[in-house]
Amino acid sequence: MKIHQLDGYIAFAAVARTRSFTAAAAQLGVSPQAVSQAVRALESRLQLRLLNRTTRSVSLNEAGERFMARVGPALGELLDAADAIGELRDTPSGLLRINLSRVAFAAVIQPRLASFRARYPDVRLEFGFDDGFVDIVEQGYDAGIRLGEAIAKDMVSVPLSREERIALVATPVYLAQHGTPRSIADLTQHTCIRFRMPSSGALYRWELLEGGREITLDAPATLTVNDTGAMLALALDGLGLGYVLASAAQPHLAAGRLLEVMPEATPRFPGFHLYYPSRRQPPAKLRCFLEVWRG
Known part of the structure; x- marks a missing residue:
């Protein structure tokens, strides 16, 4: 193998991870054309296509999946070796x-x-x-x-x-219009802003405490997001109750933009x-x- 042929392995791994020639190029600091050429040269040497390409997407085929399973860890070891040598310098880089x-x-x-x-x-x-x-x-x-x-x-x-904890929050205006919930049963009468897990696609059930025992609430999903920042933003807009980290809500609670309800019902965790x-x-x-x- 010639030294420059390693470019193909590096380019392929970057495309496999980002699923994009453009994103891979940005990560490597080269042009998308250079990444494409390096990957095509690698495929030519292997006499196998590794990627499925369309005008809108890039994905690994079966050969690409198997190849990446071997190439990814190997490149990781190379990078670790470079880091280890770099530690001999005075400044981490x-x-x-x-x-x-x-x-x-x-x-x-x-x-x-x-x-x-x-x-x-x-x-x-x-x-x-x-x-x-x-x-x-x-x-x-x-x-x-x-x-x-x-x-x-x-x-x-x-x-x-x-340790972190959850806070149930809403704006003063929302609570004035819809009432302040006093129990978990009351929450079903409110707009509970739900979170859909990006990895699984499942709706996250609110984990709550009642009488010292843990229960889950599967409230009607009238308003759903897959980003925790968006949930906090919607709560700040007065559109419902948010189930958010207390640390994220704290500046808004301190300023009076949000109010916390039922703190005794929210769990703590690492x-x-x-x-x-x-x-x-x-x-x-x-x-x-x-x-x-x-x-």
Whole structure:
């Protein structure tokens, strides 16, 4: 194999992860044409098509799925090797890709981001926002951030925030018009803004407490979103009751834009955790990230 042929493997992996030549090109810092040419050259050498291409989409065929299953981890090992060598330098560097939800970014990352950039200017950060659950290894992320209870057991998990809790919130105007719910039964008479899980497509049932026991509420889905930020925005618009993280609602509660109802009925759970594959030692760029957000 000639050295330049590795370009095809790197380009293919980027397209496989992003499902887009344009997005892959942006990630690699080259033109979409260069990515396309590298992938076509790889397919020509293998004498197999790896991708299904249309004018609107790109997907892996069976050969592409099997090839990516081998190429992805191998490229990960190469990148880990480069990171390990980079640790011999005085300053951590390189691209650090993290997958997380928008609410996690606002609650955990944003408050310390400027401090991190000042301390480690050679580390390039890329945040991929997703309210669902993705395979961070397959998608080429170094780490992910999710609520602690949602992280797979085969991952190394590091807490980044304190315990979280849910808040049921609505605007003063909405409550004045529709009444303030006093019990879980009352909630069925309100517009409960529902959340559809991006990963499974299922409607998330509200987990609540009644008399010390956990119950779930499957309220009528008259208003549904698949983004937690949108749920908070709709609640702020006075369109219904939002089931949101208390930390995300706190600025609006403090300003009086929202009111919390039935706090005794909302559960608590582990806060946000950063997680990464247990088979890898965290590279220097990830260790310095943890240093700032755990400090």
